[in-house]
Amino acid sequence: MPNMLFASQRSALADARQDRRVKPAMRVKSITGTTISQCLLQAKIELGSDAVILSKRTVRKGGFFGLGAKNMIEVTFGVTDDTAQSDANAGYIQKLETQIATLSTSVQALIDSSGKRKGNDYPPVGAVEPDGMTGDLVSRRGRGKAAEAPSDPYAGLSRQLLEADIAAPLVRQLISEIPPGLTTATATSELRTLLSQKLLIANRVEIQPGGKLRVLAFVGTTGVGKTTTIAKLAAQYSLVERRKVGVITMDTQRIAAAQQLQTYGDILRVPVKIAHDKSEMVTQLSEFARQGMELVLLDTAGRSPNDMLPLSETADLFDGVGVVQKFLAVPATLSPRDMDNVVGRFYNTLAPDALILTKLDEATDSACFGKLLTMQAKYGIPLAYVTTGQKVPDDIAFPDSHAIAARILSTAIL
Ligand SMILES: Nc1nc2c(ncn2[C@@H]2O[C@H](COP(=O)(O)OP(=O)(O)OP(=O)(O)O)[C@@H](O)[C@H]2O)c(=O)[nH]1
Ligand SMILES: [Mg+2]
Numbered sequence: 096m097p098n099m100l101f102a103s104q105r106s107a108l109a110d111a112r113q114d115r116r117v118k119p120a121m122r123v124k125s126i127t128g129t130t131i132s133q134c135l136l137q138a139k140i141e142l143g144s145d146a147v148i149l150s151k152r153t154v155r156k157g158g159f160f161g162l163g164a165k166n167m168i169e170v171t172f173g174v175t176d177d178t179a180q181s182d183a184n185a186g187y188i189q190k191l192e193t194q195i196a197t198l199s200t201s202v203q204a205l206i207d208s209s210g211k212r213k214g215n216d217y218p219p220v221g222a223v224e225p226d227g228m229t230g231d232l233v234s235r236r237g238r239g240k241a242a243e244a245p246s247d248p249y250a251g252l253s254r255q256l257l258e259a260d261i262a263a264p265l266v267r268q269l270i271s272e273i274p275p276g277l278t279t280a281t282a283t284s285e286l287r288t289l290l291s292q293k294l295l296i297a298n299r300v301e302i303q304p305g306g307k308l309r310v311l312a313f314v315g316t317t318g319v320g321k322t323t324t325i326a327k328l329a330a331q332y333s334l335v336e337r338r339k340v341g342v343i344t345m346d347t348q349r350i351a352a353a354q355q356l357q358t359y360g361d362i363l364r365v366p367v368k369i370a371h372d373k374s375e376m377v378t379q380l381s382e383f384a385r386q387g388m389e390l391v392l393l394d395t396a397g398r399s400p401n402d403m404l405p406l407s408e409t410a411d412l413f414d415g416v417g418v419v420q421k422f423l424a425v426p427a428t429l430s431p432r433d434m435d436n437v438v439g440r441f442y443n444t445l446a447p448d449a450l451i452l453t454k455l456d457e458a459t460d461s462a463c464f465g466k467l468l469t470m471q472a473k474y475g476i477p478l479a480y481v482t483t484g485q486k487v488p489d490d491i492a493f494p495d496s497h498a499i500a501a502r503i504l505s506t507a508i509l
Contacts, residue, residue, distance in 0.1 A: 121173045123149065127156060134170040146172040249273060249282050252504075256286075259465035259503045260431055265472050269293070283504060290500035294468060297449040297477035299493060300390075302338045308384045308418065310391045314409055314445065315424035316437055317397030320453035320482055322352070324424060325392045326359040328480075330488030332390050333365050339390070341383040342367045345376060345412060346396040356394060359487065373412050380418075393419065400440035410445035422479055423447035425470075426454045427463035434466050435473070442474045449479035456483045456490070461502040468503070 124142060128134040131151070138146045149171045155164040247253055249270050256266040273285050302309060311328070313321040325342060333340040342365055346352035353369050360367035368383075370376040376393070383391050398406045413419045423441050425434060441447055452467060467478060484490030 123171060123173045125169055125171045127154065127167050127169045129165075129167060131168055131170065134168060134172075138170070138172045142172055142174040146174040149173045248275060249279075249286075251279065252282060252286055255504060256465065258462070259460075260462035260469070261465040261503070262431070262469045262472075265469055287497075287500045287504055290468070290503055291496040293472070294494075294496040294499055295471045295475065295477035296494055296496050297479035300479070302332060302336065302389050304338070304389070306389060308380075308388060308391065310380060310393060310419045312393040312395060312413060312419050312421050313424060313451075314395050314421055314441065314447065315397060315451075316400060319397065319424045319426045320451075321397065321424045322346075322355055322359075322394055323485065323487060324422075324451055324453065324480065324482055324491065325356070325394050326363070326487045327482070327489075327491040329359065329365045329392055330363050331491070333363055334488070339386075339388045340365050341386075341388040341391045342394065343370050343376060343379050343383075343391060344368075344394040345370050346394050347371050348396045352394075352396070373416075376412060377416065380416075400437045403440075403444070406440065406444050413445065420449070421445055421447045422449050422451050423476070424451045424453050427452050427458035427466075427481075428454055429466070431466050431469065434470060438470045438474055438476070442476065447476055450476050451480045451482065452478060452494075453482045455481050461505060464499045464503050467499075 122142065124138070126134045126137045126141070128137060151168065151170045154167050154169045156167045247270065252273075253266055253270050256269060257263065261269070269286065269289060272289055273282050277285065300309065300311065313325055315321050322344075329340050329342055332338045342356055342360055344353050344356045344367065347369065353367075357367050359365075366383075368379045370379050380391060395409050395412070396405075398409055400406065413421060423438070425437055429437065438450070450467070450470075452463065455463065470476070471478070478494045480491055481494050482491045
């Protein structure tokens with residue numbers, strides 16, 4: 096919520112003053128500048144970020160006997176002095192917040208309907224935005240009304256996409272790509288095709304007998320299913336496809352981590368090695384290569400997206416080790432904002448080659464695929480696998496773009 100409030104909040108201020116619990120202990124100051132943002136900045140410096148705008152007018156300043164005077168903006172700000180009043184002011188603040196929320200919705204609707212906001216103010220699907228941090232693309236449910244222009248001929252479809260947690264700008268882009276004048280059924284079918292084309296699906300990992308060693312590293316935040324996914328893939332490739340598979344764990348941080356993989360390794364009859372640092376990892380990889388392994392799965396310790404040092408340590412492991420493909424495991428249950436934070440931070444530090452959407456079975460509805468599509472539009476990382484439960488080796492699948500597109504457009508619970 097912005098701290099600076101508009102003059103239209105004066106009625107709320109008046110209401111609040113009538114509320115006997117709120118004492119009108121307010122410091123008032125007028126600030127003159129060439130732009131409103133200049134005045135806001137100055138007010139923030141002088142009065143703090145709780146200052147509210149009480150009034151605004153244009154004044155003539157400077158010049159000599161009226162000659163050469165310039166139009167300036169004079170903004171009058173107010174700020175309550177007594178911080179001890181915060182409890183009493185809670186109701187007042189709540190009123191203002193409600194007004195601001197309503198105001199932002201109306202302003203957004205106005206912008207949309209006046210066509211000032213063009214469809215290209217966000218990157219196209221497949222494009223990569225380098226900053227990787229939370230941005231306009233991150234959707235929030237409930238912003239649907241604002242994103243949906245009144246003249247939108249496919250308002251119902253827009254709503255469905257927003258409900259599926261696809262970010263509002265991306266929804267507008269998708270809807271704009273549907274030819275006008277179609278029946279709802281045809282438009283839905285067009286949209287389904289469009290969604291399946293926009294989804295980025297990674298090439299399947301094909302292990303050729305006697306081929307070059309493939310190394311897949313699994314990275315992500317803690318407890319997202321990296322090790323379990325490795326066990327599922329080890330089982331798939333060694334038991335079903337009969338390929339020579341080895342596992343290396345770099346997760347020496349958690350006491351039970353290596354033991355967890357070793358247990359899987361024993362059951363699956365897959366060799367498991369432990370590497371404490373990059374040079375050990377390289378040595379183990381060379382040894383596996385010498386032994387004729389065709390696939391090595393590399394486990395790493397879970398990393399917080401907000402702790403840059405450990406995250407960059409993981410990134411360093413693969414720096415210059417060209418053979419490694421990095422798979423980022425992301426739980427489907429994350430909020431759009433958290434998913435953006437995780438994918439953005441990992442994208443910036445270690446540039447994953449593919450995503451694994453884990454714990455689909457724990458996600459409440461198809462919205463996880465909307466979040467995925469939004470992430471892909473922003474970072475351009477293809478999806479390699481989805482995991483759907485704890486069972487090794489069954490609960491893993493290759494994604495199908497047509498099935499996902501249909502899921503996005505259905506309101507069915509998974
Ligand atoms: N419901 C559900 N649980 C899963 C899935 N994948 C893994 N799990 C469970 O999630 C928990 C954590 O799984 P791990 O594979 O140990 O996760 P990790 O990412 O290796 O965790 P750290 O090594 O601690 O960072 C375990 O209880 C798994 O059984 C899935 O697709 N669905
Ligand atoms: Mg693990």
